[in-house]
Amino acid sequence: MLTYEHSIAGDTVRVHVPDSPDELSVFIDWAQETSARGPIALDTETSGLAVFREGYRLRTIQFGDRHDAWVIGWERGGHFRRAALKALSMARQILIHNAAFDWLVLGEHAGTPLEDLAPRTTDTRILASLIDPRQPSEHGIGTGLKSLAAHYIDPAAPDTQNGLTRVFNSLGYTKETGWAGIPLDHPTYLLYAGLDVILTARIEPVLRRELARLGVRNELVTYEHELARICAVMQRAGLLVDQEYTEALAGRLAEESERYADVAARYGVSKIGSPAQVVEALTGMGERLTERTKSGALSTDKTVLLPLADLDRDWQRIGAREPNPLADAVLRAKRAAKWGKTYAEAFLSNLSASGRLHPTIAPLAARTGRMSVTDGLHQLPSSDHVIRRGILADPGHVKISTDFQAIEMRVLAALADVRRMKEGFTEGGDAFDIHMYTARLIKGQAATKRDRKIFKGAGFGKVYGGGVGTISRQTGATETEIAHAVSAYDTAFPEIKRAGKRWQRQAFQNGMVFVSATGRRLPLDRDRTYAVTNYACQSAARDVLGQAMIEMDNAGLLEYMRLPIHDEILASAPREDAADVAREFERCMTMRLYGVPIVAEAEIGGRSWGSLYGADY
């Protein structure tokens, strides 16, 4: 048996690598004893991150406690696999850092479904997020294993991921190819594989103590583990891609982008993605640019170029000036390139062996607790159906999208106890329009659609913490108009400002951490404490969706769920059951929050996601 020693927090720890059936039985004895005593930490090493890709390999499974780790070479087959599976079945409590990944790996490549693993799992990443949800870039502790180990266990704990990248490079591999290529007997690979489980085993009790000290309820921890399982099931199901359609679309968009890039080149812009070139060329054409970026350079973003091209926010001709042909070409070339590369081509290059996308669904990604999804699936263009048309319901299924109505405004009314808003939501019925209601409240029954738009802007401005200037830019109304609207808004709903002040005060008394309605810790940045109103609403809205997702699982809807999108659940269900399933989604998303009704509306589409956005398929 190979054994590697390392020092962590002053203790000598050992990483064992069994090499024979006899040595495997020593491992099994250890696993039996350890699982009788307490939890076992678990980790896997694989050929990469794309678990569902053709040719993906599970390489090792590691087990460990605070002092010992065992690296079991799954790739060596036979006895090794049987020993790993036996240890896995014996473990009563499992500790994993970022469990969804290992659940999916073990489900796909070791025949151990996450339905079996999840009920036994504690995910240390979840615990860490509930203590401090911020990334290191946001001045938080971070939720990566390395950050947590450095903060809670040993500042000198090795950075095993970066350490391995260096090993990969020294062997002629890259960061990407190394995971698949490194020999299974490489000492650093084995040592680091083992250290990760030892660190996980050491981090878990420290995080538990910290959660108790901070008064974070255990119900919140349990709820997050349920959501992690539900999201992992959605990730495993994935979304079917219409490959033929998407290939044709990618081709069309590439051609369109090239055509407009050629036009831009005639005006001296060889790279449409270079703001400096665009500034220089436009200035040379006599355009005067004034908007600045954060670092002080002249800005050439969409909001600057659209007026130069005589286009409004919806790309319709305004008729106010002669369109600048360069601005027009840059806008069109960039949009076609973005849609083609970030969406159409990405769909195709991220496909699994079965022609599906399996985006990583992170249930606790943002500092507000919001979820995030990779592969661009949270950002597909909604102004046009062409991209979403490439995502299909399963064979025989149709797409169903169920979304909350004005969830953040309802949450704001509930949390800040806004009397007149609550009256509106309570008495307004299912089709209630909060923004028109506000406009009428202030302007009387004569309120117009334009008034509605202005008070909608003022409302979002309140939730987001925006000022008159920004709301004016967003809505297109003048600053005086917005200033009046905002002041009328404050008079109609005085509770909002007061709640914001109160929440800032509470956070200040709690070490600059606001505790949300569900007990989530939301650290504030000292120089923008006004963001607390947004954090409180965004975070509570996320938990309303989270609660609804748990209802959906209980109602047997999980098999239809495909993607959470902040205030929406995208589903795929058999055509003949669609009406019933849609009604059930609506039921699961209907509830009350401090007396405010939360309502949802389901839309049943056709075969493609695009059919919910105007495509006829």
Place this chain on the structure above:
DNA sequence: AACTTCACG
């Protein structure tokens, strides 16, 4: 790695 831009809720 930092910056800019652009797509979403």
Place this chain on the structure above:
DNA sequence: ACGTACGTGAAGTTT
């Protein structure tokens, strides 16, 4: 003292 649009993921260019 005052006022501040919030949160993401991804791609391309420049440093």
